[in-house]
Amino acid sequence: MTDSKYFTTTKKGEIFELKSELNSDKKERKREAVKKTIANMTVGKDVSALFPDVINCIQTDNLELKKLVYLYLMNYAKSQPDMAIMAVNTFVKDCEDPNPLIRALAVRTMGCIRVDKITEYLCEPLRKCLKDEDPYVRKTAAVSVAKLHDINSGLVEEQGFLDSLKELLGDSNPMVVANAVAALSEINESSPTGQPIIEMNTATINKLLTALNECTEWGQVFILDSLSNYNPSDDREAKSICERITPRLAHANAAVVLSAVKVLMKYMEMMGQDSDSVTNLSKKLSPPLVTLLSSEPEVQYVALRNINLIIQKRPEILKHEMKVFFVKYNDPIYIKLEKLDIMIRLTSQANIAQVLSELKEYATEVDVDFVRKSVRAIGRCAIKVEQSAERCVSTLLDLIQTKVNYVVQEAIVVIKDIFRKYPNKYESIIATLCENLDTLDEPEARASMIWIIGEYAERIDNADELLESFLDNFHDENSQVQLQLLTAIVKLFLKRPTDTQELVQQVLSLATQDSENPDLRDRGFIYWRLLSTDPAAAKDVVLAEKPLIAEETDLLEPTLLDELICHISSLASVYHKPPTAFVEGKVGLKKILPTRTDGDTDSEGNAQVIPEPGSLIGDLLSMDIGGGPTSSAVPAAAPIPDLLGGGLDQLLGGPVPEAGGAPASSGGGNVNNLLGDIFGMGGSTHTGYIPPKQVWLTAAKGKGLEISGSWSRRNNVINMEMTISNKALSAMQGFAIQLNKNSFGVSPSQPLNIPLLNANQTLDVTLPMTTTGPVQKMDPLTNIQVAIKNSVDVFYFACIAPLHIYFTEDGNMEKKTFLATWKDIPATNELQYTIDNVECTADGISTKMAQNNAFTVAKRTLEGQDMIYQSIKLSNGIWALIELKLQPGNPAVQLSFKSRVTDIAQAVFQVYDAILHN
Numbered sequence: 001m002t003d004s005k006y007f008t009t010t011k012k013g014e015i016f017e018l019k020s021e022l023n024s025d026k027k028e029r030k031r032e033a034v035k036k037t038i039a040n041m042t043v044g045k046d047v048s049a050l051f052p053d054v055i056n057c058i059q060t061d062n063l064e065l066k067k068l069v070y071l072y073l074m075n076y077a078k079s080q081p082d083m084a085i086m087a088v089n090t091f092v093k094d095c096e097d098p099n100p101l102i103r104a105l106a107v108r109t110m111g112c113i114r115v116d117k118i119t120e121y122l123c124e125p126l127r128k129c130l131k132d133e134d135p136y137v138r139k140t141a142a143v144s145v146a147k148l149h150d151i152n153s154g155l156v157e158e159q160g161f162l163d164s165l166k167e168l169l170g171d172s173n174p175m176v177v178a179n180a181v182a183a184l185s186e187i188n189e190s191s192p193t194g195q196p197i198i199e200m201n202t203a204t205i206n207k208l209l210t211a212l213n214e215c216t217e218w219g220q221v222f223i224l225d226s227l228s229n230y231n232p233s234d235d236r237e238a239k240s241i242c243e244r245i246t247p248r249l250a251h252a253n254a255a256v257v258l259s260a261v262k263v264l265m266k267y268m269e270m271m272g273q274d275s276d277s278v279t280n281l282s283k284k285l286s287p288p289l290v291t292l293l294s295s296e297p298e299v300q301y302v303a304l305r306n307i308n309l310i311i312q313k314r315p316e317i318l319k320h321e322m323k324v325f326f327v328k329y330n331d332p333i334y335i336k337l338e339k340l341d342i343m344i345r346l347t348s349q350a351n352i353a354q355v356l357s358e359l360k361e362y363a364t365e366v367d368v369d370f371v372r373k374s375v376r377a378i379g380r381c382a383i384k385v386e387q388s389a390e391r392c393v394s395t396l397l398d399l400i401q402t403k404v405n406y407v408v409q410e411a412i413v414v415i416k417d418i419f420r421k422y423p424n425k426y427e428s429i430i431a432t433l434c435e436n437l438d439t440l441d442e443p444e445a446r447a448s449m450i451w452i453i454g455e456y457a458e459r460i461d462n463a464d465e466l467l468e469s470f471l472d473n474f475h476d477e478n479s480q481v482q483l484q485l486l487t488a489i490v491k492l493f494l495k496r497p498t499d500t501q502e503l504v505q506q507v508l509s510l511a512t513q514d515s516e517n518p519d520l521r522d523r524g525f526i527y528w529r530l531l532s533t534d535p536a537a538a539k540d541v542v543l544a545e546k547p548l549i550a551e552e553t554d555l556l557e558p559t560l561l562d563e564l565i566c567h568i569s570s571l572a573s574v575y576h577k578p579p580t581a582f583v584e585g586k587v588g589l590k591k592i593l594p595t596r597t598d599g600d601t602d603s604e605g606n607a608q609v610i611p612e613p614g615s616l617i618g619d620l621l622s623m624d625i626g627g628g629p630t631s632s633a634v635p636a637a638a639p640i641p642d643l644l645g646g647g648l649d650q651l652l653g654g655p656v657p658e659a660g661g662a663p664a665s666s667g668g669g670n671v672n673n674l675l676g677d678i679f680g681m682g683g684s685t686h687t688g689y690i691p692p693k694q695v696w697l698t699a700a701k702g703k704g705l706e707i708s709g710s711w712s713r714r715n716n717v718i719n720m721e722m723t724i725s726n727k728a729l730s731a732m733q734g735f736a737i738q739l740n741k742n743s744f745g746v747s748p749s750q751p752l753n754i755p756l757l758n759a760n761q762t763l764d765v766t767l768p769m770t771t772t773g774p775v776q777k778m779d780p781l782t783n784i785q786v787a788i789k790n791s792v793d794v795f796y797f798a799c800i801a802p803l804h805i806y807f808t809e810d811g812n813m814e815k816k817t818f819l820a821t822w823k824d825i826p827a828t829n830e831l832q833y834t835i836d837n838v839e840c841t842a843d844g845i846s847t848k849m850a851q852n853n854a855f856t857v858a859k860r861t862l863e864g865q866d867m868i869y870q871s872i873k874l875s876n877g878i879w880a881l882i883e884l885k886l887q888p889g890n891p892a893v894q895l896s897f898k899s900r901v902t903d904i905a906q907a908v909f910q911v912y913d914a915i916l917h918n
Contacts (some may be wrong), residue, residue, distance in 0.1 A: 015049060022053040027065075030057055034068045041075060051080045058090045063101060066094075070109040077113045084113065088121045095125035100134035107137065111144030114151050122148070123159045130164045135173035142168055142176065146183035150190065162187070170207050177211035178219025181226045188229075200230040202237070209244045217253040221569075224248065224259035228266055228566065229591070238267040239277050246281075249288040254299050257288045258306055258569035265310065265565050269593045282317045285310075289317070290324050297332050304338040305574045309564050311345050312555055322351050326358055327370075336370050344380050352381060352388040360395050363407060372410045375399060379414025383421045383549065393418060393426050400436060408436050409445035416448040419455070420549045427456055437466060443478035446470075450481065454488025457495050464492060464500050471503075474510050482520050486511050487542070490527050494539050504531070558819050559883075560862070566591035577863050688713050688804060688852035689915045693723060697788070697797045704728025705790065711801045713853070718746065718769040718805045718875075724754065725762040732757045732790045739773065740785035744806050744876055747773030752788075771806070771875040782907050802914065803874075803907035807853035811873030813881075818857045818871055822881050825898045833909040835893045838916050842866040842886055845893070848915055854882065864888060872908070880908055 018040075021033035034057055040047045058069045077084035094106035107129040110122045126148065129141035145165055149156040156162060165187075168180035208223050215223070224245070232238040241263075248260035264281055271278050289310070292303035311318055325339045325346070340362070347355050359381070362374035375396070382392035396411045412433055418426060433452060440446045450470065457463040470477070470485050477485070486507055493504040508531075511524030530538035556564065556576065563578050572579050690712040697707040709722040726732050735754040739747050749770045754763060778784075785798045813821070840848065846856040849870060858869045868884040878901050885894040895912060897905050 015047065018047070018050060019053050022050060022057060027060075027062070031062065031065050031068075034065060034072070038068050038071060041072065048076050048079055051076055051083050052086075055083065055086050058087055063099070063105075066102065067105060070105060074109060074112045077115050077118070081115045081117050084115055084118055085121075088118060091122065092125050095129055100132070100137050103129060103132060103134070104137045104140040107141050107144050111147035116152065119148060119152050119155060123155070123161075126161070127159065127164070130161070130168070135171070135176050138168065138171065139173070139176045139179040142179040142183045146186040149187050153187075153190070156187075169204055174211035174213075174215035175219055177207065178215040178222050181208065182219075182222040185222065185226055185229075200226070202233075205230060205241065209241065212244070212248070217251065217256050220248065220251070220256050221253075221259050224256070224263055228259070228263045232267065232270060235271045235275075235277075238270040242267050242277070242281060246284055249284060254292055254295060254303065255569060257292065258303070261285060261289070261306070261310070262566070262568035265313065265568065266593055268314070282314065285317050286321060290321055293324055297335055300335055301338060302574055304335065304342065305576070306568050308338065308342055308345070309556075309561065309568065309573055309576070311342065312561055313565055315346065319346060319348070322346050322354065327362060333367060333370060336367070337373055340370075340373050340377055344377050344384070347381055347384055349385055349387055352385045352391075355381060356388065356391060356395060360398075363399055364402075368406055372406060375407055375410035376414055379411075379417055382414075382418050386422075389418065389422055389426070393429065397429060397432060400432065403439075405439055405441075409440055409442050412436070412440070412445050412452075413448045416451055417549060419452065420546075423548075427459060430456055430459060434460065434466065437469075443480050446477070447480045447484040450484045450488045454484075454491040457488075457492040464496070464503055467492060468503055471506060471510070474507075475514065479517050479520065482511070482515070482517065483523060486520065486523060486527070490531070490538075490542055493531075494535075494543055557860070557862070557867075558823055562593040562823075563591060565593060581863050581865070688807075689802075689848075689911075689918055690721065691802055691914060693721070694799070696722075696786070696799045697795055699725070699727040701797075702795050703792050705732060705788075705792065705795065707788070707797070709799065711799075711805050713805045713807070716809050716853075718771070718801075720748075720767040720769060722765045722767065723762060724757065724765055726757045726759055728792070729759055731759060732792055734789070734791045736789045737767070738787045738789075740787070741774040741776035742784050743775065743778045743781045744801075744874070745771045745773040745775045746784060746801065757790075775876075780907070781903055802911050803904065804852045804854070804911040804915065806875040808873050808875055809853055811853055811871055811879070812855035813857055813871035813879070815857050818869060818881065821879070822898055825881070825900055829898055829900065829902050831897045831902060831905045833895045833897065833912075835895060835909075835913050835916055837891050838886075838893045839891065840916055842868055842884075845884060845886070845916060846870075848918075849912075852911075852915055854912075874904070878904060880904060882908070882912075 018033050018037055021029050022037070024030050024033070034054060037047050037050055037054060054069055054072050057065060058073075060066055060069075073084065073087055077087075091106050091110055094102050097103050097106070107126060110118075110126065126141060126144060129137050130145070132138050132141065142165060145156060145161045148161070162184075165180050165184055168176055169184075171177050171180065205227065208227060212220055212223050227241065227245070232241060245260050245263055248256055249264075251257055251260070264285060268278050268281055289303065289307055293300055295303070307318065322343065325342050327336045327339050331339070343355060343358070356378065359374050359378050363371055363378070365371050365374070378392050378395055378399075382389040393415070396415055399407050400411050402408075415426075415429070415433065430452060433449065437449060440449055450467065453460060453463050453466050460466065467485065467489055470481070474482065474485070489500070489504050489507045493500045508524050508528050511520050512528060515521055515524070527538070527542070530541060555561075560578065564573055564576060567573050567579065570579075571582070575582060691710050693708040693710045695706065695708050697705065699706040704727045706725040706727055707722055708725075709720060712719045712721050733754075733756045735752050735757070737748060737752040746769050749768045752765070752767060754765065757763060780800070782800050782803055783798055784801050785796070787794055787796050789795075838845075842859060846859065846868060850856065854870050854872050856868055856870050860867050864887070866886040866888075868882075868886070870882040870884070872880040872882065874880070878899065880897060880899040883896040883898075885896075893916065895909065897908055899905070
């Protein structure tokens with residue numbers, strides 16, 4: 001008879017009956033009672049009242065009964081800690097039982113009882129089991145150490161269990177080694193110091209590699225994960241380890257295969273890019289990854305998400321395997337979409353014909369989401385492989401002729417991108433697109449079509465009628481469509497001013513007076529001001545040549561990709577997010593790929609980054625990022641009228657134009673001056689953050705002379721701002737100042753000009769500085785020692801000059817150079833800092849820091865987090881790279897710092913903290 005009888009409906013008074021049965025003298029009745037108790041516990045009934053009676057049954061030779069009692073004990077020990085102490089003697093006794101199964105059972109249960117009162121009694125039995133003669137007991141004890149560390153980490157370290165675990169790494173039994181590795185990895189992950197508890201070395205690695213061939217598949221996963229955290233000393237050691245790991249690629253378990261791939265991907269980074277070893281490993285990695293795609297759909301999906309990361313890092317691994325990613329008719333939708341993404345990444349001139357043929361077939365499927373992504377994929381192929389663009393456009397036109405609504409809309413969105421990539425090449429199809437205008441009902445498609453009409457208005461005879469048709473329901477449109485429509489009509493007006501004046505006035509009125517959308521209102525006001533003040537500037541801004549779009553817009557950022565490669569075969573590689581994004585609490589050390597040691601990186605002294613200056617005004621005002629320059633200019637004979645006759649100028653507090661429409665300001669022709677005027681920035685000096693003044697020299701120490709001061713950078717000149725007071729009874733004169741050698745060579749560029757300072761008189765003095773003086777490293781780095789002399793005496797004091805006064809105006813690094821430099825700087829030079837209670841948006845942070853010459857190179861939103869990347873150049877030529885992470889609703893900002901000179905890190909953190917809290 002099965003044990004299902006124990007789960008039948010319970011009756012009243014059963015607890016009392018169980019109590020009497022548990023105290024029965026007959027072993028059989030006692031065992032039956034314990035089984036019934038466990039059954040009740042399993043279905044959720046509270047049987048904690050039977051705790052002392054069940055514990056009395058622990059003294060038995062019957063292994064089955066002992067297992068049941070231990071199971072009960074694990075469940076209720078936390079609610080009955082005082083009673084649980086009764087079982088300690090049994091644990092101690094069972095740990096010395098001749099039967100290894102009982103010894104292992106005792107030590108496993110000890111690790112599962114999370115009661116502080118008991119843990120200290122369990123140390124001695126655990127220590128004996130770690131040195132037990134039976135490997136089954138030792139491997140169980142190794143896992144118990146990790147569990148005990150989770151309960152009381154201090155106790156584990158005091159009792160020397162970590163050393164015992166490290167000794168088990170050299171055990172003769174491979175499963176003991178695997179469990180010891182798993183336990184140490186678990187302890188490492190929860191390390192409060194952030195430092196690895198076990199330092200891997202060549203001897204340890206060899207022991208692990210020896211055990212790798214003999215342990216179970218999950219033991220292999222633990223060992224491979226541990227190997228992935230090891231950084232070989234050189235490429236020779238990396239090659240040796242790779243050779244011994246490569247056979248794991250043929251394992252039947254997908255987890256083992258992906259763990260092996262992770263280790264190989266990491267170690268390949270240490271080898272020269274053109275080395276034979278990398279080529280051979282790339283060839284070996286391809287078959288196991290392809291084999292994973294023959295598994296069930298769930299495993300396929302995990303494999304595809306990991307492959308997506310791998311080919312972003314090393315596309316050559318699967319460049320000849322395009323066919324395995326072709327979609328099958330019975331694939332689930334999540335597999336189809338992932339395969340489609342990988343197909344685009346692997347597309348090249350060699351296989352484009354094959355890929356296009358497949359994509360055209362997919363576009364006729366019945367699944368709407370899949371069809372949409374297929375149409376977009378055709379557009380991405382055109383952008384990625386220039387030689388195929390014409391064929392892709394032809395395919396898209398064929399799809400438009402099908403008149404299937406969602407296909408037409410997706411096709412128009414991707415054709416807009418093709419126009420942006422290849423300006424003045426495929427515009428002959430615009431007429432066909434305009435025929436489908438009435439069928440568009442999705443915001444993105446409508447916005448794309450409006451952009452096309454506005455960008456190529458000179459080629460479309462009835463462009464004004466087409467755009468006017470959108471104005472009828474302007475306020476019902478999506479904000480994306482409204483913004484695009486506003487820009488498109490302004491473009492049309494600048495190209496054909498004579499017959500579109502009424503249309504542009506109508507859209508500007510709708511955008512500025514009737515709209516509640518601040519983005520739309522702001523853009524409307526800027527256009528209106530430009531058009532009414534300086535039409536030539538408006539033309540330069542709105543019709544400016546725009547940058548071409550990138551080939552791959554959805555690639556992961558290199559630093560994130562490197563981190564995710566280190567997390568292959570984990571959830572992070574499926575989510576494409578770092579563990580910190582979805583795991584609460586501590587998630588262990590940040591994993592990053594090692595840098596190659598083949599000497600191809602610049603030395604610190606030769607590192608040079610060239611900034612790329614350039615105005616972004618055109619992009620800021622015409623946020624639709626169009627294609628190339630328009631081919632037709634505004635006719636000279638058609639003057640553009642002043643639309644408002646000064647109305648907007650008066651509204652914004654600007655000068656009123658004269659009757660002829662010319663602006664009163666003589667500088668109206670300069671678009672930079674104009675925008676500065678709009679935002680109230682005209683004529684102001686560039687001043688960064690100035691800390692509050694502090695008393696540098698007290699009157700007591702200065703014999704009546706008191707000096708308070710601060711440091712500033714105004715118009716890119718460092719200034720020593722001082723308030724000098726004479727609190728003595730007589731006048732002071734003959735002032736002079738001198739600075740000692742310091743870290744940045746700061747010295748006065750002119751003498752201190754104070755002819756006379758009368759009694760009780762106070763003067764504010766600004767003394768400009770240069771950074772060409774003698775240099776000597778100070779502690780702290782920003783310390784400045786000052787000597788000031790007057791007719792009374794010479795006085796000495798020290799002050800701190802905040803690091804941001806050394807940030808120079810030429811520190812704006814070009815985006816590609818930033819990414820290359822970040823990757824080039826060793827991971828050991830990356831430091832992290834948290835700035836709490838920051839009440840500032842990403843844009844606000846960028847603005848604040850830009851005022852202090854910390855320039856935003858790029859901004860992006862990643863999985864709900866705002867990421868800001870900034871570059872800083874100090875007056876002595878040292879560069880610092882900054883990554884800021886902001887989580888919506890979280891006032892804490894995570895700051896990551898990288899530089900070849902880490903001595904400046906603390907000073908950088910301090911100024912960021914001060915500026916963002918100012």
